Amino acid sequence: MPVRRVAALIAAVSLLALATTLVNRVLPGWAYPLSGVVVVACLLGVARWSGLRAPDLGLDRRHLGRAALVGLVGLALVGVAFAVALAVPALREAFNDGRMDATGVGALLWVALVRIPLGTVLLEEIAFRGVLPALFGAGEDWRWLPVLAASALFGLWHVLPSLALSQNAAVAGVFGGVPVWVTSAVAVVASAVAGVVLHWWRHAGRGVLAPALVHTATNSGGLAVSWWVLTAG
Template sequence: MTRVFALVAAVITLAASTTLANRVLPGWAYPVCGAVAALALIALARAAGCSWTDLGLRAFRRPALVGLAGAGLIAVVFGIALAVPSLRTVYSDGRVGDPDLGQLLWLTCGRILFGTVLIEEIAFRGVLPALLGATDDRWRWPPILGSAALFGLWHALPALAIGRNAAVHAVFGATPVVVLQVLAMAAAGVAGIFLHWWRHRGRGVLASVIVHFATNAGGLTLAVLVR
């Protein structure tokens, strides 16, 4: 299988996955869809000749240490935001609802970990950069920007609800939904570059997985606590 064919198949797999997860499947199937799509992407990349190192799935110790350092930095940022009252609106989000402890564990360790973080890091920091020609020995902008752009497009459907965040509504309240959607997708693309930096420094996807999970799960937990 050629890498071009695998790349096209990977993009189609991701498009189908996000459509199913956000528009078709019931909530309980969200992490299942993400996990199945992640395995399919790995199979495509391996069939196209990508090694486990190319995919960022060989090493453990260094990625784990770098990822934990990133999670610590995220915790400091969250702490500063909590300490400054004017910044707490960042965590006021109408999408959060009022989950109990069991529901919160399901959202963080089920939906976020397997339905969001796992599929996104394997796809956009592992498989797609490898198929586009990224390597661990040096930073190459074309494959990184390409995967970051696709990461932004991946957020097209979730970005439709971004206006329900209190901080976003306060700043962009009168902005058309389509404009907000584009801005959210652009922000996701920038975040994709940031996450790839952690994957690159850690020499493995586990580093960006930890940072991504700390950001999403930590943000959701704080939103529930300060609501």
């Protein structure tokens, strides 16, 4: 790898490490989406400085239609999966998230339509399906090393958020009495696997819009379903 590319990779990883620490330990909740936008701008600047261009990052406008179509197919599949889970009592328990108990409609809309799309999806897709794989040497063809490296970092990105998973009834039921670090480790591995899956959507759609739509459907959609299960309950 060229020296500038290595320096850009170190800068990007350092920036993401600082970002996850700030949003999970320092910044107030309202700053989460703003932080996401700022970090994305910085990552794109680092990528541009390293010599990467829009097609390398999955931001080629020529593939926008394909990425949107592939992403919408993924969104529909997520919707079907949620419908099946709601119809099966054992799976429905997975939506029993204690963090949603006292959430009003306004707060739900804020989280589902602003906080998650800007603070989570935009940042994570640009970082882990766009900038990092490209810095690791990904191209138009599927290359396992860049995909696995970026996905491993995606898993580590979820270390701090994973500490709150015990508030989910399904997680607590499976891991009740297990040390927190074990639950966190499982979450990190699961996130890394999810990173590989999301990169497949990016590869199929030739752009980060495809995994962004799948990611939004999973996170915002799952949140909305959890809220409905708890309030309708």
